Amino acid sequence: MKVVCIGSGNVATHFSNAFKANGAELMQVWSKNQNHAAELAKATGAMPISDLKKIDPTADLYLIAVKDDAIPEVVEALNAVQGIVAHTSGATDINVFAESGMNFGVLYPLQTFSKQKALDFKNVPLCIEAKDQETLDALKSIARMLSPLVYEVNSEKRRILHLSAVFACNFVNHLYALSNDILAKNDLDFEILRPLIMETAEKVQDAFPADVQTGPAIRNDEQTIVKHKELLKDMPELKDIYETLSKSIKKTH
Structure with missing residues (x-):
């Protein structure tokens, strides 16, 4: 060919x-x-x-x-x-x-x-x-x-797949980059997060993502959420993202 x-x-x-x-x-x-x-x-x-x-x-x-x-x-x-x-x-x-x-x-x-x-x-x-x-x-x-x-x-379904892929891949990778920024500003190495990233990805290979959600938002751990937002007080854009995602997790669950 x-x-x-x-x-x-x-x-x-x-x-x-x-x-x-x-x-x-x-x-x-x-x-x-x-x-x-x-x-x-x-x-x-x-x-x-x-x-x-x-x-x-x-x-x-x-x-x-x-x-x-x-x-x-x-x-x-x-x-x-x-x-x-x-x-x-x-x-x-x-x-x-x-x-x-x-x-x-x-x-x-x-x-x-x-x-x-x-x-x-x-x-x-x-x-x-x-x-x-x-x-x-x-x-x-x-x-x-x-x-x-x-x-x-078909084209309509393909657009939906592409949109879903942006959420599952592009946005997630951007969140990795933001995590790296937070770590770098505090003299911590991104390397320490790699096992967590791999475990998170492996979980969804045989489970629905919503069924394996973890973290303070799904636990309604407001004390921890308040502490996190305090750490982000000088990073308003990251604080907005944190609040938006936390709200979405709570609403979903």
């Missing part, structure tokens, strides 16, 4: 490496930044390009892994290609392709990606959608090259 990767960021990098590892030929890597394209192309044996007009029209798959607001521009430039064109966005509707006349679809990986951290794509859920059944079947076969966790999810 021949693949053209449009993008050179975190998602593009992991997809390209996964396709290469599973026997696909990476024909080209496109990026507005030629150096970024060259870096990923070198790792995957592809040709780097920075001009959308130079994209080879004979590939089997054109994977669009760029920022959401750049997708329409890329779609417009791919009107002469022969293969399936699929974007990887969780928040962009499949209708972005509606006027294109191409074989199009969505190949959305429900995972967090960083270039510097390798991951096993076989553990990545892939959510697919396509213009018609024939394209969907082809996209399903492509997805199963990479992962056994393939789900048919």
Whole structure:
């Protein structure tokens, strides 16, 4: 199978490496930044390009892994290609392709990606959608090259998944960063929190999150909550977050 990767960021990098590892030929890597394209192309044996007009029209798959607001521009430039064109966005509707006349679809990986951290794509859920059944079947076969966790999810449901992922991943990681800020200001090391973070993540592997909630808010331990808020008196933004989350926990339980 021949693949053209449009993008050179975190998602593009992991997809390209996964396709290469599973026997696909990476024909080209496109990026507005030629150096970024060259870096990923070198790792995957592809040709780097920075001009959308130079994209080879004979590939089997054109994977669009760029920022959401750049997708329409890329779609417009791919009107002469022969293969399936699929974007990887969780928040962009499949209708972005509606006027294109191409074989199009969505190949959305429900995972967090960083270039510097390798991951096993076989553990990545892939959510697919396509213009018609024939394209969907082809996209399903492509997805199963990479992962056994393939789900048919329409645009509306995919947006809900993406929203849930922001709460479960992006917001949680931001809270880790805020925790680190609190520790650093008090000469404490984030390392001491890592076992707690791992235990919290492991609990929800076989339990519903609401069933394993702990902490002062669920216990209605107002004495501890008051002490915590006193510690945050010089950090009003963190105090607001603390109060909002504590209120949400109490309301939920």
